[in-house]
Amino acid sequence: MSKDSESQLLTARKEKVRQIRDLGINPYPNDFKRQHTTADVFADMEGLSPEVVGQTGRAYVLAGRIMSLRDFGKAAFLHIEDGWGRIQVFVKKDEIGEEAYALYRLWDVGDIIGVSGTPFVTRTGELTLLVREGFLLTKAVRPLPEKWHGLKDIEIRYRQRYVDLIANPEVREVFRVRTLLIASIRKFLDDNGFMEVETPMMQPIPGGATARPFVTHHNTLDMDLYLRVAPELYLKRLVVGGFERVYEINRNFRNEGISTMHNPEFTMLEFYMAYADYRDMMAFTEELLRTVISRTTGSTVLKYQGMELDFGRAFRRLSFSDALRAVHGFEPVMEKDRRKALAFARKRQVSVSDKDPLGKIHLKIFEQFVEPTLIEPTFVYDYPVEVSPLSRRSDAAPDTAERFEFFAAGMEIANGFSELNDPRDQEDRFRKQVEELQAGDEEAHRMDSDYIRALEFGLPPTTGEGIGIDRLVMLVTDSASIRDVILFPHQRPEQP
Numbered sequence: 001m002s003k004d005s006e007s008q009l010l011t012a013r014k015e016k017v018r019q020i021r022d023l024g025i026n027p028y029p030n031d032f033k034r035q036h037t038t039a040d041v042f043a044d045m046e047g048l049s050p051e052v053v054g055q056t057g058r059a060y061v062l063a064g065r066i067m068s069l070r071d072f073g074k075a076a077f078l079h080i081e082d083g084w085g086r087i088q089v090f091v092k093k094d095e096i097g098e099e100a101y102a103l104y105r106l107w108d109v110g111d112i113i114g115v116s117g118t119p120f121v122t123r124t125g126e127l128t129l130l131v132r133e134g135f136l137l138t139k140a141v142r143p144l145p146e147k148w149h150g151l152k153d154i155e156i157r158y159r160q161r162y163v164d165l166i167a168n169p170e171v172r173e174v175f176r177v178r179t180l181l182i183a184s185i186r187k188f189l190d191d192n193g194f195m196e197v198e199t200p201m202m203q204p205i206p207g208g209a210t211a212r213p214f215v216t217h218h219n220t221l222d223m224d225l226y227l228r229v230a231p232e233l234y235l236k237r238l239v240v241g242g243f244e245r246v247y248e249i250n251r252n253f254r255n256e257g258i259s260t261m262h263n264p265e266f267t268m269l270e271f272y273m274a275y276a277d278y279r280d281m282m283a284f285t286e287e288l289l290r291t292v293i294s295r296t297t298g299s300t301v302l303k304y305q306g307m308e309l310d311f312g313r314a315f316r317r318l319s320f321s322d323a324l325r326a327v328h329g330f331e332p333v334m335e336k337d338r339r340k341a342l343a344f345a346r347k348r349q350v351s352v353s354d355k356d357p358l359g360k361i362h363l364k365i366f367e368q369f370v371e372p373t374l375i376e377p378t379f380v381y382d383y384p385v386e387v388s389p390l391s392r393r394s395d396a397a398p399d400t401a402e403r404f405e406f407f408a409a410g411m412e413i414a415n416g417f418s419e420l421n422d423p424r425d426q427e428d429r430f431r432k433q434v435e436e437l438q439a440g441d442e443e444a445h446r447m448d449s450d451y452i453r454a455l456e457f458g459l460p461p462t463t464g465e466g467i468g469i470d471r472l473v474m475l476v477t478d479s480a481s482i483r484d485v486i487l488f489p490h491q492r493p494e495q496p
Contacts, residue, residue, distance in 0.1 A: 342356070403417035
C-alpha cells in the first residue's frame with residue numbers, strides 16, 4: 001500500500017469516526033459484556049448436522065476484530081477473530097433493522113465489534129452466526145495492510161509487531177508456544193525442588209559473564225549502576241546463604257551487536273544446584289530439555305530449518321580438545337604452543353589479537369570452525385580455564401575448567417560448569433580479568449570484592465547453568481531469527 005493510499009484511507013476512516021459521533025454514538029464504548037468465545041460456538045456445534053445447528057436457537061454473544069468483510073448491499077458476511085479463533089457472522093438488514101444497518105455500513109476491516117446471534121451452516125458448509133444485534137466497540141482508524149504476508153520489509157513487521165500479530169496467526173502461535181515452554185521449564189524445576197528467586201537487574205558491578213554492559217546513573221545515590229549481564233553472582237550468594245537449589249528466568253542486557261542470533265535484551269534461565277558437579281548438570285540438562293520439548297510440542301524430535309534434531313536420543317558428548325583436533329590443519333602441538341596456535345588462527349582468517357591468551361585463541365578457532373557443525377544435540381566439555389573465569393579447575397588437568405556448553409543446530413543454547421568456590425583462586429582470576437579490561441577488553445570481568453567475601457563464608461560444591469530461552473524457542477518454533485521470537489526486538493530509530 002502506497003503512502004498516498006494509506007493517507008486517503010486514514011482520512012476516510014477519521015471521517016467515519018466523525019459521522020458516528022454525530023449520530024450520538026461513542027465509537028469507543030466500554031459497556032459491552034462478552035459472554036462467549038468463538039471456541040465455545042465451535043465446541044457446542046461440533047458433530048451436529050447443518051439442520052440441527054440451524055434449529056438449536058442457541059444465542060451467543062461474541063466480540064472480536066473484523067478480519068474480512070463482503071458487502072452485498074442489504075446483507076454482508078464478515079469474519080471476526082478473538083483470542084480463540086475466527087468465525088463467520090452474517091449481518092442482514094431485514095434482521096437488525098434499517099437504522100442499525102446504516103451504522104453497520106460505517107464498519108471496516110480492523111474494527112472491533114460485539115455481536116449477538118444464533119448459529120447456522122451456510123450452503124458452503126461454514127458455521128456462521130446470524131447477527132441479531134451488532135455493536136461497534138472500537139473504530140480502527142488505521143487500515144490493516146493488504147496482503148501482509150507478501151510484505152518484503154520484515155523490519156516493518158518487527159517494528160509494528162501489533163499489526164504483525166493481528167494479521168498473522170502463525171506469529172501469535174510462536175509466542176503462545178514460547179509461553180508454554182517457559183511454563184514447562186518452571187514446572188520441571190519446581191518439581192525437582194528448585195526455588196524461583198529474583199535478583200537485581202541494576203548492579204554496582206556487572207558480573208557473571210564476559211560481556212560489555214549498559215551503564216546508567218542513580219541520582220540519589222550518585223553512583224553508576226549497570227544493567228545486569230547475568231544474575232550468576234547473586235544466585236550463588238543465595239546458595240552460600242543456604243538455598244541449595246535456586247533458579248531465575250531473567251532479562252539480561254549486553255551492549256553488543258544485533259544479529260539473527262543476538263539481541264541486546266534477552267531472556268535467560270539460570271539455575272544452581274548444590275552438592276553436584278558439571279557432569280551431574282549435563283545429565284540434568286538432558287532430562288530437562290527432553291521433558292520440556294516433549295511437553296511443549298508433543299514430540300522429542302524437532303524440525304529446524306530443514307534439519308532434524310532428536311532430543312529423545314542420548315546427547316552427543318565431545319571434549320573441547322577433541323573438537324579442536326577435528327579442525328582441518330590444527331595440530332596437537334597447538335594446544336600448548338601459543339605462537340603456533342596464533343599463527344594457525346591468522347592463516348585461517350580467525351580474528352585474534354597479539355594480546356589474546358592461548359585459551360581465547362582456542363575458543364575463537366572453536367567458535368569459527370566447530371560450532372557451526374554441531375547440529376545434533378551436543379555437549380562440548382572441559383574448556384580452557386583462561387576463558388572460564390567462574391568455573392572450577394579440573395583436579396586432573398589444572399589448565400582445564402569443569403565447564404560445558406550445549407549446542408544444537410549450530411547454536412550455543414546453554415553454558416554450565418562446576419562452580420569455583422575457592423576464594424583465593426577466584427580472586428586471582430578476577431585480577432587477570434581486570435588486567436584484560438585495562439588492556440582494552442570491554443567484555444572482561446570486573447573485580448567483585450563482595451562476591452569474594454561471600455565465597456569466604458563457604459559456597460558448597462555447586463554446579464550451575466544458563467540456558468538461552470530465546471534460542472531454545474527458535475528451535476522449538478523453527479524460527480530462523482531471534483527477532484522472530486522476541487515480541488519487540490531492538491531496532492534502529494524509524495526514519496521519518
